[in-house]
Amino acid sequence: GGGGGGGGGGGCHCHPVRRLPRSRCLLSAPVLGKRGAASYAHTLQNIPETQVTTLENGLRVASEESHQPTCTVGVFIEAGSRYEDAKTNGAGFFVEHMAFKGTKKRPGSAFEKEVESLGAHLNGYTSREQTAFYIKAFSKDMPKVVELLSDLVQNCALEDSQIEKERGIILQELKETDSNLTDVTFDYLHATAYQGTALAHTVEGTTENIKKLTRADLASYVDIHFKAPRMVLAAAGGISHRELVDAAKQHFTGASFEYKAKGSVPDLPRCRFTGSEIRARDDALPLAHIALAVEGPGWADPDNVVLNVANAIIGRYDRTFGGGKVRVLGVQQGEPEAFSSVGKLKVKWLTVSPYLQNQSSRLAALAAEHKLCHSFEPFNTSYSDTGLFGFHFVSDPLSIDDMMFCAQGEWMRLCTSATESEVTRAKNYLRNAMVAQLDGTTRVCENIGSHLLHYGRRIPLEEWDARISAVDAKMVRDVCSKYIYDKCPAIAAVGPIEQLLDYNRIRSSMYWIRL
Structure with a gap:
């Protein structure tokens, strides 16, 4: 999306076994009659309130409680390709890939195996202005999920061997993206509409950049953007907000919130639209x-x-x-030439023109x-x-x-x-x-x-x-x-x-x- 459409025009990386299905079903129309309208209004009024708590280091913790056996907990970060320059474009997408490939505490595949042991699903995406990692698990495992997410965003290992392995995977993904003409068209649209600005960058970066990015580039990206005030820890499902805040205090208190050098705080680069x-x-x-x-x-x-x-x-x-002109089987009336035989009956085919199925x-x-x-x-x-x-x-x-x-x-x-x-x-x-x-x-x-x-x-x-x-x-x-x-x-x-x-x-x- 998204970009999306939406949001919009973002890249996505996730383990192929763990992609979460998105529901595409539409609910019935909410204003059909008094009973339907009342039910719709009642539904809106009874949605659980979103509770928000800000920790001392600036991390915002937000949740919506519901009586469900599962929950989804995610870390949403104000980071994406808009914050990159021409030389580092693609770093955020590269970091997202690396985040799933082990932490300092859980090297290699240990992180993914621990998520699997909970029967949970791990997912993530990068867009032009946002990066997210989230896990869907049983509600009882919420504290463990918070600990896993804190490890993922604070202790990404960025091992040299894994970087080279992921470099090859990303280059292959870029080739596949080039065959998706819808994605290519929207990347071109951003490139021309926002030419000369950061929004013209693709989320995935260029092939040339992916070949050149070093561990130092990725570590610098994490150090600049993965700061507590730029992050939101969000949760929904059968969880308690108080317990979520307690888990966040336990595992995210160490999240950095200071910048070492003056002028190193990332600003949102100004962009301009150009008709072209x-x-x-x-x-x-x-x-x-x-x-x-x-x-x-x-x-x-x-x-x-x-x-x-x-x-x-x-x-x-x-x-x-589907769609097209509707042909209606009608009762015999009108001129004889307007009829055709169906069995023993003479019937008329009415072509109803502007009404389309x-x-x-x-x-x-x-x-x-x-x-x-x-x-x-x-x-x-x-x-x-x-x-x-x-x-x-x-x-x-x-x-x-x-x-x-x-x-x-x-x-x-x-x-x-x-x-x-x-x-x-x-x-x-x-x-x-x-x-x-x-x-x-x-x-x-x-x-x-x-x-x-x-x-x-x-x-x-x-x-x-x-x-x-x-x-x-x-x-x-x-x-x-x-x-x-x-x-x-x-x-x-x-x-x-x-x-x-x-x-x-x-x-x-x-x-x-x-x-």
Whole structure:
């Protein structure tokens, strides 16, 4: 994601046996009738409160207690590729790999074996502004899990032999990433939109950097970023906050919180958005990947909620979703030539045109009916002080122009004529996605850790619901106009993209000439 989409555009490393499944199920609509609405409101009001305690060294300890047999405990760190320079880009991703390969206390595979002995799952990821390590285990093992995580972030061994072994693994991963055209497209999008700034860096780093990074580079990265005030210890599940704080005091009190040299405290590098493009034409590829984005708001900006509603109106589409004109078996009436024989009956096939199966958005309906693309998805990727708001689609070479025309037309429609009915539908979709965050301890734990790093507090779902409820069609039109209308976009295109129009032609579709 994420980046994500989301969050957004982050690399991930985890042991292949330990990848945690992510639930993709959607809950039923929360506002169907009085009983459903009351149940939904009751659910929001009865979510356990997030408790937060700050230790003397600046480490924030946060938890949400629930009566479950399992828990997820994680360490979320304010570190990522945005804090790297051109020479050290990739260090954070390299450190994440090394964190699973033993500590000073548990060398080699001893760390992973101890996690396995608990029947637990270990996972981690690195993004542009955040790094996380978390373990899902039985609730009774929470103190042991806290001790394991403290060992992982405070005593990473960084053995020379393991570094060389992981170097080869990461280089192989980079080759595999190059074959994932969606990831490549989004990396290009960041590279052009934030050219000359730290957000242009990929999370994984360059092949050249991975070959050159030394143990000293990795140790320096850990020493600078793995400081207590930059970390959040978050937990969710069948745990006690008091016991979590006690375990944190026991194992994280020694976490460093001081910088030896003046000026060594890492600052968030300033970034700027540049309307521009990168085109990587390769006619040997079967499909074109296109991403177009304007500059969006940072994490804490209230406009984010409105833009998420706008994206829900646009919707998403994949050919596997089905869709197309609905043929209805009708009662005999009308002209004879409109009928066909089915058995002994004369029946009429009614073609119902704008109503399409499984397609509630206009753009999805157009894509399905006219076969404009294989898939498309809008995104709103936020960072501390900026973001990327746009859409990504995959299409046949001869459909690029039509798909771009329809997608930009949908943007212009949102800016000028978004309706209350589609805003209501989009708000219900967002509410469903929001309530889905209650599903499982891992998602709640990630939510707590990310919120404390991004907002400085855990925003309750009840507050999110109030923000969503406050959005109306006028807000959607105004906010979309603010970020989209007559703005210079960033464009990334990969594959057989000969039909992609010149940048200035695409730029000229970012506004309508109206009287």
